[in-house]
Amino acid sequence: MQHLELSRLAQEAPLRVLLVHAGEPDALTWSGLVQPLRLAAKVLGPGRLHVDVRSPDKFTADHRLWHLVLLVADESEAGLRPANLRALVARCRAAPVWGGVGAGVLWLAEAGALNGARAALPWSLYPDVDMRADQALLSPHLYEIDGARITCCGGAASIDFALTLVDTLFGATVQAQVKEILCVDRVRGPDERQRVALQARFGVLQPKLTEAVTLMEANIEEPLSTDDIAQLAGVSRRQLERLFKQYLGSLPSRYYLELRLQRARQLLRDTNHSIVQVGLMCGFSSGSHFSTAFGALFGNTPREERQRKLSQ
Numbered sequence: 001m002q003h004l005e006l007s008r009l010a011q012e013a014p015l016r017v018l019l020v021h022a023g024e025p026d027a028l029t030w031s032g033l034v035q036p037l038r039l040a041a042k043v044l045g046p047g048r049l050h051v052d053v054r055s056p057d058k059f060t061a062d063h064r065l066w067h068l069v070l071l072v073a074d075e076s077e078a079g080l081r082p083a084n085l086r087a088l089v090a091r092c093r094a095a096p097v098w099g100g101v102g103a104g105v106l107w108l109a110e111a112g113a114l115n116g117a118r119a120a121l122p123w124s125l126y127p128d129v130d131m132r133a134d135q136a137l138l139s140p141h142l143y144e145i146d147g148a149r150i151t152c153c154g155g156a157a158s159i160d161f162a163l164t165l166v167d168t169l170f171g172a173t174v175q176a177q178v179k180e181i182l183c184v185d186r187v188r189g190p191d192e193r194q195r196v197a198l199q200a201r202f203g204v205l206q207p208k209l210t211e212a213v214t215l216m217e218a219n220i221e222e223p224l225s226t227d228d229i230a231q232l233a234g235v236s237r238r239q240l241e242r243l244f245k246q247y248l249g250s251l252p253s254r255y256y257l258e259l260r261l262q263r264a265r266q267l268l269r270d271t272n273h274s275i276v277q278v279g280l281m282c283g284f285s286s287g288s289h290f291s292t293a294f295g296a297l298f299g300n301t302p303r304e305e306r307q308r309k310l311s312q
Helices: 004-009 028-044 056-060 082-093 103-110 123-128 157-170 172-182 197-202 207-218 226-233 237-248 252-270 275-281 287-298 302-311
Strands: 015-021 049-054 068-073 097-102 118-120 137-139 143-146 149-152
Touching: 004 097, 004 157, 015 028, 015 056, 028 049, 028 068, 028 097, 028 157, 028 172, 049 056, 056 082, 068 082, 068 103, 082 097, 082 103, 097 103, 097 157, 103 118, 103 123, 103 149, 118 143, 143 157, 149 157, 157 172, 207 226, 207 237, 207 252, 226 237, 226 252, 237 252, 252 275, 252 287, 252 302, 275 287, 275 302, 287 302
Parallel strands: 015 049, 015 068, 068 097, 097 149, 118 137, 118 149
Antiparallel strands: 143 149
């Protein structure tokens, strides 16, 4: 994750966050985002965080400075007219950090605003992706923080996304207070995936790719070789590598390693298995290899991950 741009915003006082709401007020995508942020503002007290809401029409006519802008819409919402969308995107880009939640991710991608950025698109909207939107690196993860552009698939993941923003901007103590008020036990990380996103996007068009990923997910403790996966999926190794590179932006071996490490992180957070046991359960026979690979992906060691869980 690239949190550098977000972390810089923590120096702003007050930090001005604008949520451009283009959906229904009772939608989970919306309430899951706005409630944690408003609670954080209350916990922080006056002068630290200002959260405001605008409709798309009112936002395009608003020329005030916002530090963080998010375009939010439930996935069932119809898209905006092209002229309105262009004006909206231009205003979003004026903020140091900006992005979309739910259908807002698709609208930004269709406008070309997410080209080259990792973007967490709701799995149900994958059939609606056109050639323009496909220039974004559409991800099956719950949310993505890619430099100044941040996205979330919406739904219940909006809560995890909002709490991650609170942690990054104001620290773990403030996040813990908001979690307690909301009765949230665990915040899912951006590396966790929408379970059906891959099938929704590639299941019909790329069944071999979906089959290969399914094999990886079913063989975490005793990993298969890339050659074994290719053979079981009925393609050559070269074909498999080409599919992964084209559609997932990664080599099969790298994607598989990240799946195992994501599983290890989840076990460290949610179970009392020892670090050695977790490594073995995720296919690492060497403790040093497990620790090095974990640190390279997440920026901290398995021991530090476990300590973070214990301190919460």
